[in-house]
Amino acid sequence: MSGTPPPLDHERPDSEGKHPETDRKRSDAERERSDGGPLESEQAHLAASRAALRAMRVNAESLETSSTTSWVNDQILRADLDKRIAALADLAETPLFFGRLDTVPDRSGESTRYYIGRRHVHDADGDPMVIDWRAPVSRPFYRASRQDPQSVALRRRFGYTGGELTAYEDERFAGDPGTDSPADADTPSAEGSSGETSALLRAEIERPRVGPMRDIVATIQPEQDEIVRAEVGETLCVQGAPGTGKTAVGLHRVAYLLYTHRERLARGGALILGPNDSFLRYIEQVLPALGEVRVRQSTVAELVAHVPVRGADTARAATVKGDARMAQLLRRAVRSGVRAPEEPLALVRGSRTWRVPVDELRGIVEELRADIDRWGDTRDMRYGAAREALPQRLAHAVLVRMERAGEAPDDRTQNAVARSAPVKAIVNFCWPAVDPAKLVLRLLSDADFLAEQSEGLLTPEEQRAVLWPKPARGVRSARWSAADAVLVDEATDLVSRLSSLGHVVLDEAQDLSPMEYRAVGRRCATGTATVLGDIAQGTTPWATRSWTDALTHLGKPGAEVTELTRGFRVPREVIAYASRLLPEIAPTLREATSVRESPGDFAVLRCPEGALTEAVHEAVRRALEREGSVGLIVSDARVPEWEGLLDGAGVPWLRPGEGTAPDVRLTLVPAGLAKGLEYDHVVLEEPAALVAAEPDERTGLRRLYVCLTRAVSGLLVVHAQPLPEALTAAS
Structure with a gap:
């Protein structure tokens, strides 16, 4: 063949x-x-x-x-x-x-x-x-x-x-x-x-399930099928309550689009974006089970990995860096070096000197400046493309004079003029090269430069929040944060347009910042997207408050928003208990319903102070007596202690996303990694500790909502401290 x-x-x-x-x-x-x-x-x-x-x-x-x-x-x-x-x-x-x-x-x-x-x-x-x-x-x-x-x-x-x-x-x-x-x-x-x-x-x-997420192809419901089979040219946003299958719907939509429009998507490619590596390992077998083995899966952090991330921001700094105003600030910074020429162009060829006056040179530069100033216009030119065009336009001005003098220059002559030292000197003076990472480094290290570029955009307090306490000596030694990497990605696209994919599925989107939405939007600028999330599960300080705003930042302001509220995985009693938090964390959302009834293993267990660990051990033993996977969810700070406790008790366990064995059904889950994961039975330790670990109560209650809704059969909540008032008010 x-x-x-x-x-x-x-x-x-x-x-x-x-x-x-x-x-x-x-x-x-x-x-x-x-x-x-x-x-x-x-x-x-x-x-x-x-x-x-x-x-x-x-x-x-x-x-x-x-x-x-x-x-x-x-x-x-x-x-x-x-x-x-x-x-x-x-x-x-x-x-x-x-x-x-x-x-x-x-x-x-x-x-x-x-x-x-x-x-x-x-x-x-x-x-x-x-x-x-x-x-x-x-x-x-x-x-x-x-x-x-x-x-x-x-x-x-x-x-x-x-x-x-x-x-x-x-x-x-x-x-x-x-x-x-x-x-x-x-x-x-x-x-x-x-x-x-x-x-x-x-x-x-x-x-019951043990191991990675399964496909739901045999159980797709009519409202899910409408999303799966939506036209390839449509960008969709799915607001889905826990257990409504929004992640599975997004994955099956990719499989459907690859089947019906394989040639079209093969050219542009398809991409699945998840919140972390544990989540990606959890879902990685769904598409291969459906016969699709050529879809890339990644996190947003991997997508924008132009610089190594070794540092961390304060919540305040990350919030400001993730604000959409930073896009305008970076645009100013990229073009800040553009200057009008101060001297005429004088080019010697043979026995003649060809001159282009300053006014004409300034006109050429201003035309290019206007081309890169069309914010949001599909015809806008990137800074790097304009820099490449400038020598050719200068050379053209010289060739016009040659032709008027009776010469017959050709393309080789124009290219030679464009590469000449006088032309290069004017290009370097008027339109200096920009390295995206170095530009962001300067913004975060140079207070005067930041103040100049952020005038009318950031307050003095916000400028102080994003400045590094100790300026880095260079790009390689800098302790870049995740938010910094997104800024570098924005600057990279301003210099050279990034390529666009055919379709992008963005899961757990509610936790993205406006700047992260922009980074994803660049990857589907000429394609479409399926955006999946739940505003009630937003656990970052910059979490999405409105899908309308999020879709605008993504570059898809006209996308349709569909709400899924009928659950199929989380039992009715569990979702009703977790929904007590909705008036505090997402008052505009409708309470989810569920077609499932719990088999009876749902309880909130109070234990005396000092007996919490023993009570959790007992709850884990109780959960392991049932068929299926078990997730022990604890605050991030308690994970190292529980690793030792489980090892000391001889209880085999896994980390989120690790492979499974028939005799290892328990996963120790940090609360910060629970989002998007599901277990047949969940033991949740000390809700008050999960809430207190977050920077504010509302974010803490949202984290608790996430953790409560990871159970698809049974839930045991074990606590010694009083439960958050939002959980007890409706009881």
Whole structure:
């Protein structure tokens, strides 16, 4: 095979982004009975589908990559094919398909059957055996209802034990001629009008977890599906309460966009941004499980890592540095060195001297200055591009004079003039080179320079807050903070425009500063974004107060904001308890609801002073008696002590994001890293200590809200100090 490897079948959209799917005719009830019953028939289809997937992988492995161009191209093609082979892996514990749709019979009485799964599988003749969940024909699986059946006669959900199909459940709509109903306890029946009544759906949602985040492709709800399948040209903002699945929705949206617009996003690329490395390790297996292995995942800190971060700011300094006014300050600083020429240009070529008067030179410089002054205009020119253009414009002025004198200069002549010493001297005087890191270093070290650039923007007190107490000697020795790195990123883009991606998913966005939003916005300036967050969970001093403001800083002011308030993971009792904090931390948000009821392991336990550690140990033992993962959440300051306590007690434990083992289900979680993580059971130590560790009470209560809502089955709150008043006021 030469050139680019042929696309996989699920990667072949037509001109409208749709994927051709060959109809599969529905077998009748008699055939199912002859095969031993519906369950046996479905198990046989699963076995045949797995065999077909193995054949697809074998076929991909047999392909050879050879290019007539270069060894480098061969390696690129080989890497691309390896990724495609990896996408065809059959994960034994992951159901190959999770649902089935039977359409309303047509005039001839025939109905079409589709098996819905994580990826496309076809047989030797090319006929589909499993339809990718992202294909247009799969949409009714998530959207059909009694009120709007969408030509669906029957929706069947499958239950699995490990990788084995062990149950099914039918939901009938108008027009269904009827099929055999399940007849035993292994094949429960649900005749409701939506997935809320499905026992298998509830079982999948509530299935205990150990290890990284799973995909939710089998349990996507209609309101989530609308977000997932939104048009590629739309930027969306999702305000989601805990447990509403906003992170999973964002990841599945990327998978959907890559399926329907693969070529478009392949050119620009897609990026997932999370709050920290622990969070990224937690979600890193979701997209590969959906067959997408080419999406980069990063933190905002990694995105702007132009300088090494070795220092830390005070809350006040970080807040000022993160303010949007710093963008205007930096713009002033970048162009502060631009000066009008003071002497004419005199260029000697051969026996003649060509002169360009000062007034004309000043006009050229002013034109370029106007080009970089178009703030926010898509036509604005970056400082570095203007510096590169200046010598050519000066050379053009000289060539005009040569032509008037009867000479015939060409492009080589203009380039030679642009590189001449007199022209370079004027460029260096009028438009000096700017190093972004050195510029920010000067701003943070030189009080006079900072005052000059921040006049009318920052108060004297704010200037003192951002100045380094001890000026650094150079870029390498400077103790840059995370907020400083964002400033360097802004300056870098002002000098040379950063490249834009096709789509960016920004999770836990509520904690970003305006300047961080700008940094992310630069990465999707010509693309789109999915912004995910919860204002109630903002725990930084500069946390988002309004999505309208945040989207403006991102450069997407017209983006639609959708609110998800129906939870599927956090139990009803837990979310109701945590929601007592909402009047204090986010009074404008609606209280979340949950479709889940706790199995009963929810308690707030008061213990005597001096008995806290023993009580927490007992709560951990109680949680570990149940199935699933356990998170012990403590204040950051208590983590080292608890590491020793757990080791001393012989209790195996993990850090957030670490791999898991069957016999290690406990994770010790610092409160500062809890955001975005989920555990089946959570033991939360001393809420008052979590609140007191933050710079102010409101931020502390938001941190507590985050920690309370990490539980997806059981929550044990253990405390010796009085609980925060906001928690007890409603009790």
